[in-house]
Amino acid sequence: MNASNIRIPLRPIMGAVAAVALHLSVFSVDAQQASAAGHASHAYSVTALQASAGDAPRVFLLRGDELRAAKQRIASGDAALRPAYDRLIVLADSALMAGPFSVVDKTRTPPSGDKHDYMSMGPYWWPDSTKANGLPYIRRDGLRNPEGTRGFDAPRNAAMVDAVETLALAYYLTGREPYAQHATLLLRTWFLDPDTRMNPNLKYGQSIPGVVEGRGIGLIDTREYGALGDYVGMIEGSPSWTADDARGMRQWMREFLGWMRTHKYGRDEHAATNNHGTWYDAQAVGIALFVGDTAFVRATAEEATTLRIAAQIKPDGSQPEELGRTQSLHYSGFNLDALTRLADLGRNVGVDLWGYRAPTGGSIRAALDYVAPYTDPAKHWPGEQIVAAEADLFLQPLLRARLAYGGDAYADALAKLPDTVVRAHRARLVYPLAFR
Numbered sequence: 001m002n003a004s005n006i007r008i009p010l011r012p013i014m015g016a017v018a019a020v021a022l023h024l025s026v027f028s029v030d031a032q033q034a035s036a037a038g039h040a041s042h043a044y045s046v047t048a049l050q051a052s053a054g055d056a057p058r059v060f061l062l063r064g065d066e067l068r069a070a071k072q073r074i075a076s077g078d079a080a081l082r083p084a085y086d087r088l089i090v091l092a093d094s095a096l097m098a099g100p101f102s103v104v105d106k107t108r109t110p111p112s113g114d115k116h117d118y119m120s121m122g123p124y125w126w127p128d129s130t131k132a133n134g135l136p137y138i139r140r141d142g143l144r145n146p147e148g149t150r151g152f153d154a155p156r157n158a159a160m161v162d163a164v165e166t167l168a169l170a171y172y173l174t175g176r177e178p179y180a181q182h183a184t185l186l187l188r189t190w191f192l193d194p195d196t197r198m199n200p201n202l203k204y205g206q207s208i209p210g211v212v213e214g215r216g217i218g219l220i221d222t223r224e225y226g227a228l229g230d231y232v233g234m235i236e237g238s239p240s241w242t243a244d245d246a247r248g249m250r251q252w253m254r255e256f257l258g259w260m261r262t263h264k265y266g267r268d269e270h271a272a273t274n275n276h277g278t279w280y281d282a283q284a285v286g287i288a289l290f291v292g293d294t295a296f297v298r299a300t301a302e303e304a305t306t307l308r309i310a311a312q313i314k315p316d317g318s319q320p321e322e323l324g325r326t327q328s329l330h331y332s333g334f335n336l337d338a339l340t341r342l343a344d345l346g347r348n349v350g351v352d353l354w355g356y357r358a359p360t361g362g363s364i365r366a367a368l369d370y371v372a373p374y375t376d377p378a379k380h381w382p383g384e385q386i387v388a389a390e391a392d393l394f395l396q397p398l399l400r401a402r403l404a405y406g407g408d409a410y411a412d413a414l415a416k417l418p419d420t421v422v423r424a425h426r427a428r429l430v431y432p433l434a435f436r
Contacts, residue, residue: 057172058233060289060348061226061341062430063403067234070432071173081432083424085173092170096182098163100189101156102196108151110204111213116197118157119204120221121148127209135210142326142386153198154221160190161224168231169429171238180238183231184245192248200256202265216268216276219260223279225253226286226341254291260284261296274321275331278308278338285345294349301346305356308339315361317370328383332371333393339364340397343404354404368394368401372413391421399427399434 056064073081103118110117123144127134149155164183171179189196205218232249235241260266261284269280281300288296312319312335322331343353343364357363374381375394395417398410414422422428428435 057230058236059230060233061286061345062230063344066403066431066433067172067429070429073432074173074429080435081428084426084428087424088166088170088173088426088429091166092179095163095166095170096178098182099156099160099186100196101160101186102189103153103156103198104196105156106151106153112203114199116199117204118153118198118202118218118221120152120154120157120206120218121145122206122208122215122217123148125208125211137209137211157190157221160186161228164228164231165224168234169426172234173429177238177240180235181240183235184238184240187228187232187249188245191252192245197252200252201259201263203263205265214265216265216272218265219269219283220276220279223283223338225256226283226345228253229286229290232290250291253287257284257287257291257293257296260287273311275335275338278304278312278335278342281308282338282341282345285342289345289348297345298349298351301342301349301351301353304342304346304353305358308342309353309356309364310358310360310362313358313362313364313367315366317362317366317368319367319370323383326384326386327389329371329374329381329385329389330387330393332367332383333389333397336364336367336371336394336397339367340400344400354401365401365405368397368410372398372410375413376416377418391418392425392427395422395425396427396431399431402434403431 056068058064059067070081074085104115106115106119108119109115110119122137122139124139124141125137126140126143126145128136128138164186167179167183167186170176171183191197202214202218202222204214205221206215207213207218208215228249232241232246236246260269260280266280269276270284271277272280281304285297285300288294288300312321314320319332319335322328322335325331339353346353354364357366371394373379375398381389394413398414402409402411402414
């Protein structure tokens with residue numbers, strides 16, 4: 001989530017919608033400062049020390065050995081992880097009061113008449129001031145219309161995913177049952193309970209008033225569903241998460257993946273030549289690994305060599321589709337987040353996207369090299385960027401790359417990031433070995 005008053009975001013691109021979502025889901029750390037430091041310190045010295053290092057969780061995007069190493073280091077009192085751990089505990093305790101969230105709570109009703117259908121509005125579309133009723137809306141790239149945060153599902157969806165991620169990681173590291181219990185409630189409410197569940201489709205995602213009721217682009221809203229399997233993996237040992245929950249979650253995700261693969265909107269998004277196509281792959285592959293469709297995972301990862309890497313990345317590492325945006329640094333990082341996620345997901349089926357170099361010269365590594373110098377706040381990005389980019393924009397893609405390439409890969413670029421960005425970032429708990 002994007003909220004600088006709470007934590008530097010784990011995921012780089014959430015924007016104004018996610019800021020609203022976070023305020024729906026957690027309290028401000030600023031309002032808790034007097035008690036949070038003492039509470040978190042106690043949690044580090046008692047809760048974490050009591051937590052068994054245990055086995056690595058079943059994860060696909062993240063790395064089980066990294067998570068296990070973080071848990072072991074926290075249990076041993078490793079001071080390097082303490083700021084990130086303290087912040088996680090504060091957020092997890094706040095997330096215990098988040099939600100539960102449901103698509104049926106929105107004030108707008110989808111064209112289907114069924115509030116179980118997810119509905120959102122394209123963020124960069126605004127009323128046409130030359131028309132009396134503002135219709136049809138017109139596009140203003142990079143400028144978010146706050147209307148999209150009111151009455152639609154995107155804020156609740158983002159808040160649900162953020163809270164589940166926070167609670168699941170906190171549960172794995174501490175073993176505190178309330179975290180798993182509430183994460184389970186959030187997942188049941190959004191995906192499983194017949195009265196509150198989301199229908200497994202996005203027929204009304206990123207609608208445009210006066211233009212279209214839904215678009216394939218709407219799948220960008222649910223891109224983090226590709227990581228939900230990892231969060232489930234972190235709470236699987238909890239008595240709160242039952243066998244029925246596990247079956248229900250896999251069934252919902254199986255149906256949603258089927259919709260993605262067969263509906264016109266899903267096919268449209270798969271065919272997108274920019275970050276939307278890459279995020280479609282990352283989301284679909286993450287879900288497919290969760291439900292056990294490894295044949296689809298392998299086919300999609302292999303196809304990505306030409307459809308994503310060769311087609312999107314030039315030999316010099318530039319990404320022309322993203323450089324053409326009004327937030328070109330942001331979108332270069334956004335697409336790299338998806339590409340590096342896809343590369344890590346591909347490891348599960350033996351497809352090496354990290355080492356792939358297209359006949360034309362493009363590669364993930366070239367794209368990383370192109371943007372790596374701009375982790376230095378003093379270095380000016382030459383492209384258009386109409387709003388300030390996120391401070392941690394390239395942190396996680398570079399950490400994934402550091403683990404993939406080994407040695408001192410991107411050590412200099414990571415060192416350029418301000419300590420205020422890195423010291424308490426959740427990435428320290430997710431990729432602790434990458435900070436060596």
